[in-house]
Amino acid sequence: MDDLTLPAAIAAFITATNAADSDQFVAQFTPDAVLDDWGTTYNGPTEIAKWNQTDNIGKQSHFELEDFTQDNAMTWTVQLNVTGNGFNGTSPFRMTIKDDLLVRVEILPD
Template sequence: MDDLTLPTAITTFISATNAANADQFVAQFTPDAVLNDWGTEYHGPAEIAKWNQTDNIGKQSHFELQDFTQDDATTWTIQLLVTGNGFNGSSPFRMTVKDDLLANVTILPD
């Protein structure tokens, strides 16, 4: 990794997942945020909260940051090693930050 610093919304996305703090996790998203999990989209905090319970904290997911790049002024791609009772493996997450919150998270097939 280089000397760039990840935005707080991204680091909190990781730390809230690892701490199983669902409220803090959902609070990192803008009111009109979209989370795209390999093509399935979840719109807004209520749908993202449901995804969180079925596919993330609800599956005891743990994220380990492996690498990241800054794609443009507001978008980052982070490589996470995911473990837990759901998906296990390394996956890239493309994240767009707006007003210090996550406006878009796209989980890409590796």
């Protein structure tokens, strides 16, 4: 990794997942946020909280940061190694920040 610093909302997305803190996880998203998991979209904190229970913390996911790049002023691509009782493997997450919160998270097929 280079000298870039990961935005606080992205760091909290990872640490909240690893700590199984669902409230903190959902708190990282704006009210109009979108989470796109390989083409299935979840709109707003209520739907993102459901995804969190069915596909993330509810599956005891653990994220290990592999690498990250800053794509533009607001968007980052973060390579996460995911382990748990759901998806296991490395996947790129494209994350867009607005007002220090996540406005869009797109989980891309590797």
